[in-house]
Amino acid sequence: MKIVILGASRGCGLALLKRLVFDDAAASQHTIHLLLRNPSSFSQHLCTLGMSLPSSVHLHQADALSISSLSCAFQSIRKHGGKVDLIVSSLGAVPVFEWKSGLKPRLQAGLERICADGTKNLLDVMRDSTAPTPALIVVSSNGIGQESLERLPWILKFFYHHLLTHPHADKHEMEELLHRAYGLHSDDFNPSAKSSSERSAAPFDPSKLLIVRPSLLTSGARTGKYRISEAGSTLDSAWTISREDVGHFIAESINESAGEAGSNALNRSGAYVVSY
Numbered sequence: 001m002k003i004v005i006l007g008a009s010r011g012c013g014l015a016l017l018k019r020l021v022f023d024d025a026a027a028s029q030h031t032i033h034l035l036l037r038n039p040s041s042f043s044q045h046l047c048t049l050g051m052s053l054p055s056s057v058h059l060h061q062a063d064a065l066s067i068s069s070l071s072c073a074f075q076s077i078r079k080h081g082g083k084v085d086l087i088v089s090s091l092g093a094v095p096v097f098e099w100k101s102g103l104k105p106r107l108q109a110g111l112e113r114i115c116a117d118g119t120k121n122l123l124d125v126m127r128d129s130t131a132p133t134p135a136l137i138v139v140s141s142n143g144i145g146q147e148s149l150e151r152l153p154w155i156l157k158f159f160y161h162h163l164l165t166h167p168h169a170d171k172h173e174m175e176e177l178l179h180r181a182y183g184l185h186s187d188d189f190n191p192s193a194k195s196s197s198e199r200s201a202a203p204f205d206p207s208k209l210l211i212v213r214p215s216l217l218t219s220g221a222r223t224g225k226y227r228i229s230e231a232g233s234t235l236d237s238a239w240t241i242s243r244e245d246v247g248h249f250i251a252e253s254i255n256e257s258a259g260e261a262g263s264n265a266l267n268r269s270g271a272y273v274v275s276y
């Protein structure tokens with residue numbers, strides 16, 4: 001598969017890259033293109049971790065908040081040969097605590113809308129492209145919609161509702177964009193897409209979208225043992241999951257799909273909560 005990853009410099013995206021490139025027998029199947037704001041500092045970071053990337057991994061400079069930068073990166077990937085089968089987006093920003101914002105951390109300056117605007121740009125580039133539409137996997141979060149918020153453990157409910165207002169507003173908008181673009185029905189994100197005619201008016205095929213909604217992220221080790229919700233549903237007692245295990249879940253989803261003929265269909269599509 002030819003895979004493009006946004007957000008591979010750290011966290012879940014880096015965990016996915018490590019899983020696909022270093023740990024997996026299936027790795028040889030994939031050519032991977034990383035879209036990074038700063039490829040040289042990423043290369044240095046890998047050196048400090050004692051990792052060197054194989055020739056099947058290519059680095060491109062790109063800023064998800066600039067549509068022209070994203071378009072250029074995709075053009076250069078296409079020139080590299082062949083169509084892109086899959087895009088993975090694990091965009092995010094570090095929350096910043098400030099006295100003036102009280103208990104509600106904001107996202108880093110300039111990245112307050114990284115998920116909504118980065119995803120909008122990505123969808124616009126996909127819409128404008130004449131190439132076949134790749135499958136898309138996006139990292140979102142548990143506890144964004146009302147139903148999943150209500151099923152959180154009560155301490156997390158308080159934490160999510162009161163402390164994560166800003167990052168979750170950004171994620172909510174991203175989920176709405178994705179649900180509308182793929183014609184996915186959801187009472188929280190796209191209540192109007194109830195009829196099949198409304199769903200079929202959407203520009204993208206919902207069987208080519210996987211939304212991953214992790215519970216609270218930790219920096220723990222990979223276990224490969226976690227729960228996965230039913231599609232579009234949530235999980236009770238969804239406390240935490242490590243970034244390494246989110247990377248594991250995405251890698252497994254990719255490799256299961258890569259085994260299928262036709263390659264850019266996903267075996268698992270829709271929205272899934274992952275949690276221990």
Ligand SMILES: NC(=O)c1ccc[n+]([C@@H]2O[C@H](COP(=O)([O-])OP(=O)(O)OC[C@H]3O[C@@H](n4cnc5c(N)ncnc54)[C@H](OP(=O)(O)O)[C@@H]3O)[C@@H](O)[C@H]2O)c1
Pocket residue numbers: 006007008009010011012013035036037038062063064065090091092093094111114115139140141142167213214215216217218243
């Ligand atoms: N914290 C939690 O408990 C929790 C729970 C569920 C879901 N989530 C969400 O899960 C996602 C992944 O989180 P994470 O902690 O694994 O990752 P993260 O540390 O937030 O990493 C985000 C990635 O996005 C990249 N990025 C940011 N702005 C960019 C831009 N303009 N253009 C291109 N790349 C850009 C960053 O690259 P740079 O190196 O350039 O900054 C980095 O690689 C996030 O959206 C996060 O909010 C978090």
